[in-house]
Amino acid sequence: MKTSILYTFFCLFIINNAFSQNRNTQISVLKVKANSTVSYQGNLADGQQISDLSWAANSSVACFPATQNQKFSGNHVFYSTTIPKRSEMFIKLIPKNKNHNLSLYAYQVGLSNEQLPPNLSSCITCEADHKWDRKWRGKTQDHTRKVRVNAINRAYKIVIGVVGAEGLTEGDFTLEIKLNGGEEIPMMTAKVEVMKIETTGTVTTINGNLETGGLISDLSWAANSSVACFPATQNQKFSGNHVIYSTTIPKYSEMFIRLIPKNKNQNFSLYAYQVGLSNEQLPPKLSSCVTCEADHKWDRKWRGKTQDHTRKVRVNAINRSYKIVIGVVGAEGLTEGDFELEIKIKKR
Structure with a gap:
């Protein structure tokens, strides 16, 4: 009986801790401009670690496999923005210290979706970039990380995660967001002969x-x-x-x-x-x-x-x-x- 009660309390503690972790997650809203690049400054110290990374390997998210969890074991700093319809977004992470190992991911959801890791159950797409385990022929990698997302017929929310690899919890960085397209269409169009x-x-x-x-x-x-x-x-x-x-x-x-x-x-x-x-x-x-x-x-x-x-x-x-x-x-x-x-x- 005592064992059963203790097990129940332990489960409730774990569940409560997971929900508390999600509620306390801070997320900054960023503005982007059509056919322009904007830059924002940040530090890993503004985020927090997410011990449960199982959401990323879930087939309905498919962001990164569990074999890469160490690349996302440090602090996660979250940002959100909107990708307009008929546009393409390029996100680049630039650590200030080239020796710092940072990772990057971005996922696409509906505009009203408020889910955040570790409680993200699904998304339209999720792209991630981290330090490679090996070299790839014809390709090179530096300390920066890059992902790309796009929208066709409607706008979406983009949630961006800047993460410290190997447990890293502090480090300045620049986040660059380039948006191709996304301009508003004027109502008037000239008649062309x-x-x-x-x-x-x-x-x-x-x-x-x-x-x-x-x-x-x-x-x-x-x-x-x-x-x-x-x-x-x-x-x-x-x-x-x-x-x-x-x-x-x-x-x-x-x-x-x-x-x-x-x-x-x-x-x-x-x-x-x-x-x-x-x-x-x-x-x-x-x-x-x-x-x-x-x-x-x-x-x-x-x-x-x-x-x-x-x-x-x-x-x-x-x-x-x-x-x-x-x-x-x-x-x-x-x-x-x-x-x-x-x-x-x-x-x-």
Whole structure:
């Protein structure tokens, strides 16, 4: 009887301690900015240790396996922020002392979800980064830690955990949060006139200027799965004036479209989509297309490839002709700039 009573009290103590630990957890709310990077300072001493890390290995969380628990055994400092729809978030942890071993995780939940470790039962996704146990071919790691999350059709709460590895409980750090996309969509969009191009021979050249076009503020059509032209994280590359052309690709042919800005220092983007000959839909009301191809300035270099100021896309037709709608766009809000558009048709 005494053993049973003692066991009951012991269980109640453990449960109460777990709930008390969660109630006393401090969490700082951080603000992020669309297409910007913000920085915040912190110290592990502001957090506390979480002895029960079983939540992280739970299949409905899947943040890090129990074999890595020592990498998350120090103090946990919590932050929360919101990731807007149509955006991508890059979170970077920078310890002030390069010899300090810190770890990082971030999980995504609904905006009203108040669960925190160790009582987190599930999440949409959880990403973690810690010191590697071994080297990886072609990769290097320093003292910083990085994770990435994204949102498509709605906003989410992001909870970030900065943690000391191997029981570390003190150490200054900087938390950088970079948000690509996430800007509010204005209600007004300019009406953009379409200029028809009659292709002659194998190569047709058109001269134009961005100032003849107009802004298309609502770019959600491009990320729609039935269009799939470019993701919302690249909206800034298409935020200037759009000059729109339409032409026809004959059956059994390929069309190569090349955009050449007259000023090599100006940043342009290019897209072209393929629809039926009678389709009159235009952005931002384009609901679907056969295919859409886009080219813009790369965010990083690609091995074995180079990019200059020109932009290129390719479309093709097999058994019938199609309408091709071409968009020449200023990146980063660019609204003026001369360009040359070259359309080359190759018969199969």
